[in-house]
Amino acid sequence: MSRTAEEQANLDIVLGMFAEVLNPMDSAAVDRFIAPDYIQHNQSVEPGRDKLKAFLDMIREQTPNAVHDVKRAFVDGDHVTVHYHVRRWPDDLGWAVIDIFRVENGLVAEHWDVMQDVIEGGPNPLSPF
Template identity: 65%
Template sequence: MSYSAQEQRNLDLVQAMFDHVLIPMDGDAADRFIAADYIQHNQWVDTGLEPLKAFLRKVRAENPDAVHDIKRRFADGDHVVVHYHVRRWAGDTGFAVMDIFRIEGDRIVEHWDVVQDVPADSPNPHSPF
């Protein structure tokens, strides 16, 4: 897939945010990637950077061994979509997650997500990944 220079910068920004914030669940690193007035659409977290940082600290404390396994990423203009598998502990079937980020300049300014449990047994032979 071919991306414009800006789309590639957006993909790189989101990947760096995953590498430094979401994968290690490091709320303190979020300032480097996410705008202070960040708009959050996830229904588990209030809007803004500080509530996100608090949420990341809470999740890290509850699930210190969580894994975020990125399966694919896409860019479309100022939006980046990331599809990944979250597992909270060894043996956890986890969640299939799709995050959508909107970028302005060099910061993530808005986020939406869809989270689906991965069942241990399914009549469908195709993985969600």
């Protein structure tokens, strides 16, 4: 797969954010990855970088063993798309999630996401992953 140097850098920023911010739910690491004027499109999270930090702190307190298991990631210019499995607790089926991030000047500037419950026994035997 051929990527430009900029695309590889954008992918590295987003995957680094997963490793250092989202998996450990480390709000202290947010400033290294998220732009000060961060635009949030998830309607369950207040907009802005400081609100994201508070949200991460709340989630970490409620579900300290949550996992964000990245299954695949794609980059197209300044947009990075990540498909992953979120489990709040070890025995939780969790959610299948797709995040879209826009990277600008080496930081995540904007975020969109869609989620669906992972279920057992549905009509489709294929995994969402």
